[in-house]
Amino acid sequence: KAGVTQTPRYLIKTRGQQVTLSCSPISGHRSVSWYQQTPGQGLQFLFEYFSETQRNKGNFPGRFSGRQFSNSRSEMNVSTLELGDSALYLCASSWTSGRTDTQYFGPGTRLTVL
Amino acid sequence: GNSVTQMEGPVTLSEEAFLTINCTYTATGYPSLFWYVQYPGEGLQLLLKATKADDKGSNKGFEATYRKETTSFHLEKGSVQVSDSAVYFCRIHNNDMRFGAGTRLTVKP
Numbered sequence A: 001k002a003g004v005t006q007t008p009r010y011l012i013k014t015r016g017q018q019v020t021l022s023c024s025p026i027s028g029h030r031s032v033s034w035y036q037q038t039p040g041q042g043l044q045f046l047f048e049y050f051s052e053t054q055r056n057k058g059n060f061p062g063r064f065s066g067r068q069f070s071n072s073r074s075e076m077n078v079s080t081l082e083l084g085d086s087a088l089y090l091c092a093s094s095w096t097s098g099r100t101d102t103q104y105f106g107p108g109t110r111l112t113v114l
Numbered sequence B: 001g002n003s004v005t006q007m008e009g010p011v012t013l014s015e016e017a018f019l020t021i022n023c024t025y026t027a028t029g030y031p032s033l034f035w036y037v038q039y040p041g042e043g044l045q046l047l048l049k050a051t052k053a054d055d056k057g058s059n060k061g062f063e064a065t066y067r068k069e070t071t072s073f074h075l076e077k078g079s080v081q082v083s084d085s086a087v088y089f090c091r092i093h094n095n096d097m098r099f100g101a102g103t104r105l106t107v108k109p
Helices: none
Strands: A005-007 A010-013 A019-024 A031-038 A042-050 A053-057 A064-068 A074-078 A087-094 A109-113 B003-006 B011-014 B019-021 B023-026 B032-038 B044-050 B056-059 B062-065 B075-077 B086-093 B097-099 B103-108
Touching: A005 A087, A010 A019, A019 A087, A019 A109, A031 A074, A042 A064, A042 B097, A074 A087, B003 B086, B003 B097, B011 B019, B019 B103, B023 B032, B023 B086, B032 B062, B044 B062
Parallel strands: A010 A109, B011 B103
Antiparallel strands: A005 A019, A019 A074, A031 A042, A031 A087, A042 A053, A064 A074, A087 A109, B003 B023, B019 B075, B032 B044, B032 B086, B044 B056, B056 B062, B062 B075, B086 B097, B086 B103
């Protein structure tokens, strides 16, 4: 079974631009979560989607948004990029959003903002 | 909200040494507890998990026991290998998902 895939793997943008990252979950998984990983802040939860509905949201500004499609694929958008948005963005999928469910992570998209 | 406090690294050990990485948490209700590992240049992989008090998760020689009385989920391995060098993350999940800060482990031959 194919794992979680994220595209693109690497991205370079300049301040003020916007970016869209894509995540394809494991087949059959309906929950997709997004995380931001930086050396200074570690792993921070952005949001979770389940069956096209946002279930949980972390403490990030409104510039960070996401959506999930009917096939469970998810996209994350960051508008008006800032230097501090440079990070590894990880997507994870699971069967449901239940507390016992294991999340399976993709390899991440490394975003560099210049 | 939930919080996870994880032992600060980096941790450097010689091959075959005993490993302990501490993880304590605060949470409402009955969270599930997880350890994930991240090898260089890769995403996170589940190492083990426990979903209720006194459960012991184990995988690849690593173990951790869900201790509700001490709100802890310490990761242990009796004999580490060079290939265990990675960053280890403790995570809790009830209605809120939190990761610890991560502990970088380096094992030297």
